[in-house]
Each structure stands twice: as structure tokens, then as C-alpha cells.
Amino acid sequence: MNRIPPWVTRHLAALRVVLVLTVTVGLLYPLAMTGIAQALFNDQADGSRIGNHGSALIGQSFTDAEGNPLRQYFQSRPSVAGDGYDPTSTAAGNLGAESVVDTLPDPADPESGKPSLLTQVCARSKTVGELEGVSGARPYCTAGGVGATLGVFRAGGLTGRATRVVSLNQACPATPFVATYEGVTVECAEHDADYSHALIVPVRGDAPARSRVPADAVTAGGSGLDPHISAEYARLQAARVARARHLPVGDVLRLVGGHTAGRALGFFGEPGVNVLTLNLALDGKA
Structure with missing residues (x-):
């Protein structure tokens, strides 16, 4: 009776391990996680896109072609990710x-x-x-x-x-x-x-x-993609936005309050304002 050489046996065992891991970790596990994410966190799993305006999870700049702030919009936190808020170059300044x-x-x-x-x-x-x-x-x-x-x-x-x-x-x-x-x-x-x-x-x-200028207005976040600013920074910008849009400051401040999210789980971090959704609400009001 011919015996399979030991080196062949070892290679066959290794091949079986590769096939099993490929199916379980490379196929079944991602499919299961995708299904759970779609069932429980559908909006986040799909990127939290807001029409063609962008994602509520990723910050963006509200500037003109020369990089000057558009006075009618709330401005985001500084970003050092690529040219700013580039998901392919997410990074901190490391300073x-x-x-x-x-x-x-x-x-x-x-x-x-x-x-x-x-x-x-x-x-x-x-x-x-x-x-x-x-x-x-x-x-x-x-x-x-x-x-x-x-x-x-x-x-x-x-x-x-x-x-x-x-x-x-x-x-x-x-x-x-x-x-x-x-x-x-x-x-x-x-x-x-x-x-x-x-x-x-x-x-x-x-x-x-x-x-008078809050810390998040002058420091970039660790990811470079922060979609939120502090409520203090949003309130600082309210008067300028109101003047540019010919709106009462009180109306703009009420919009800020309506788009201020509380601390995560009630105690993590500080309240934040999503800049994209706030600016879209301003456009809708206009």
C-alpha cells in the first residue's frame, strides 16, 4: 500500500485551513455583519448620505473656489485630512x-x-x-x-x-x-x-x-473628518450667518439648538452640532 508522503499531507492540511478560513472569515462573516448592520443600523451602514449633499458622518468645507469661508454657512472644524475632509487621507497632524x-x-x-x-x-x-x-x-x-x-x-x-x-x-x-x-x-x-x-x-x-474663539475652531480632530462642532462654536457663528441670510439671530440660534446632539450615552464627550444638517436646514428655511 502506497503511503502519501508527509510533505504532501502537510500541504493538504494547510490548503484545507486556507479554504475553511476563506469561506468563514472572508465570506460568511462579512455577509453576517452586513446583514446585522443593515437590519439594526441601516442609515449608518449605508453611509448616512443626505441626498447628493454628502454624509452626515463626514465633515466638509463650506468655502468658495479660493478657500474663503462662505459667510451664509456655518463653518466646520479644521481638517488636515488631505486637502480637508478627504476620507482617503484621514489623519491627524501628529503635533x-x-x-x-x-x-x-x-x-x-x-x-x-x-x-x-x-x-x-x-x-x-x-x-x-x-x-x-x-x-x-x-x-x-x-x-x-x-x-x-x-x-x-x-x-x-x-x-x-x-x-x-x-x-x-x-x-x-x-x-x-x-x-x-x-x-x-x-x-x-x-x-x-x-x-x-x-x-x-x-x-x-x-x-x-x-x-472668545473655542478650541475646536482652531484645532483639527484626530480623524480629520469630524462632522460636528461644539455648541459654543456654532453660537459664535450664528450672528454672522444671520446677517448674511437676513434672518433674525434668534431664528438661527433656535436652529442651532434643534441640531445640537447630546453627549454619547448621556455622559461621553460634549454636545455637538452637525454642520451639514444645520446648513441644509438653513437652506430649507430660506
């Missing part, structure tokens, strides 16, 4: 609290620089403040919308008197946001200079501890 020094651009290539998280927040706060007609001032931000960060050189390295001070995020020939620091004249920064031996000193300034 943390220590990101306070910009990479200054080469004057010959203005697009070569990279702003720190602090400067991104400061610039967005300034822009939102100007759009909504409120102060966008924030602690550690200059009036021009960059991070108020100094590089301080000291006689003893880490200690001793200050011998040189540079405003690290203000490229020459800009005028530094403070004239002097510890009696030393503050310089503007050169894009190719080495400031690695300077002590980094963020300057708080005299801005109020709580800015």
Missing part, C-alpha cells in the same frame, strides 16, 4: 504641546516652511476672530497670528544673563512682537540660522485665559 517653533520658509520658496502647532492655532484663531467680529487673541500668540516664542541665549548656557534673544517664529524683516527681553533687544529670525543652543521661551502675553 503636540511642545510644537511651538516654526520651520521658517526660504525667502526664495515661501511654501517650504512648516508652522508649529502653536502658530497654526494662533493663525486660525486670528482668522476666525476676524470672520466672526470678535477678538481672536489667545495666550502665547502674537497679534499677527504666530506663536509668541523666544529663543534666549544665556551666558552660562542654561543659566546666567541673557546675551541674545530671537523671536523664533517671526522671519526677518518682521518686527518682533516684543522689543526687549530681560534688557536685551529682540531680533527677528533668519530662516537658515542655527538657534539650537537657545532656550525656548513661550511668552504668554496679556490675552484672556479663555479666548
Whole structure:
């Protein structure tokens, strides 16, 4: 009687495992999950699409061809997913609290620089403040919308008197946001200079501890696809939207309240406003 060689037996066993897993995990399990999702969560499973306007689960920009905010619409949270709210490029900025020094651009290539998280927040706060007609001032931000960060050189390295001070995020020939620091004249920064031996000193300034511009208006979410903004940010935008649409502010605020969802499960997170559905409701009212 001829016996099957051991190596053939092993290969046949492996092939059976592949076939079983392909059928169960690759076919039966996805079909079962799809069926359960369609039965219990039909709207979400189909992408929560709202006609041809988009998905209620994915944020989008309400801007013109040049990227300027459309004043008659509520604006979404900033996004760093691709060019903004790109589901194929969902991502976070991966910058943390220590990101306070910009990479200054080469004057010959203005697009070569990279702003720190602090400067991104400061610039967005300034822009939102100007759009909504409120102060966008924030602690550690200059009036021009960059991070108020100094590089301080000291006689003893880490200690001793200050011998040189540079405003690290203000490229020459800009005028530094403070004239002097510890009696030393503050310089503007050169894009190719080495400031690695300077002590980094963020300057708080005299801005109020709580800015008129909410945090979600100046920081991008982890996914870059957030469809909601805070109720505080929505209320800040209500007056501008009402003026653009010639509506009473009270009517717009009532729409905001009607589109504000509570905390998940009653205690997770904060109440949020779905920007797409709110803007569609505004269009419907018009």
C-alpha cells in the first residue's frame, strides 16, 4: 500500500485551513455583519448620505473656489485630512504641546516652511476672530497670528544673563512682537540660522485665559473628518450667518439648538452640532 508522503499531507492540511478560513472569515462573516448592520443600523451602514449633499458622518468645507469661508454657512472644524475632509487621507497632524517653533520658509520658496502647532492655532484663531467680529487673541500668540516664542541665549548656557534673544517664529524683516527681553533687544529670525543652543521661551502675553474663539475652531480632530462642532462654536457663528441670510439671530440660534446632539450615552464627550444638517436646514428655511 502506497503511503502519501508527509510533505504532501502537510500541504493538504494547510490548503484545507486556507479554504475553511476563506469561506468563514472572508465570506460568511462579512455577509453576517452586513446583514446585522443593515437590519439594526441601516442609515449608518449605508453611509448616512443626505441626498447628493454628502454624509452626515463626514465633515466638509463650506468655502468658495479660493478657500474663503462662505459667510451664509456655518463653518466646520479644521481638517488636515488631505486637502480637508478627504476620507482617503484621514489623519491627524501628529503635533503636540511642545510644537511651538516654526520651520521658517526660504525667502526664495515661501511654501517650504512648516508652522508649529502653536502658530497654526494662533493663525486660525486670528482668522476666525476676524470672520466672526470678535477678538481672536489667545495666550502665547502674537497679534499677527504666530506663536509668541523666544529663543534666549544665556551666558552660562542654561543659566546666567541673557546675551541674545530671537523671536523664533517671526522671519526677518518682521518686527518682533516684543522689543526687549530681560534688557536685551529682540531680533527677528533668519530662516537658515542655527538657534539650537537657545532656550525656548513661550511668552504668554496679556490675552484672556479663555479666548472668545473655542478650541475646536482652531484645532483639527484626530480623524480629520469630524462632522460636528461644539455648541459654543456654532453660537459664535450664528450672528454672522444671520446677517448674511437676513434672518433674525434668534431664528438661527433656535436652529442651532434643534441640531445640537447630546453627549454619547448621556455622559461621553460634549454636545455637538452637525454642520451639514444645520446648513441644509438653513437652506430649507430660506
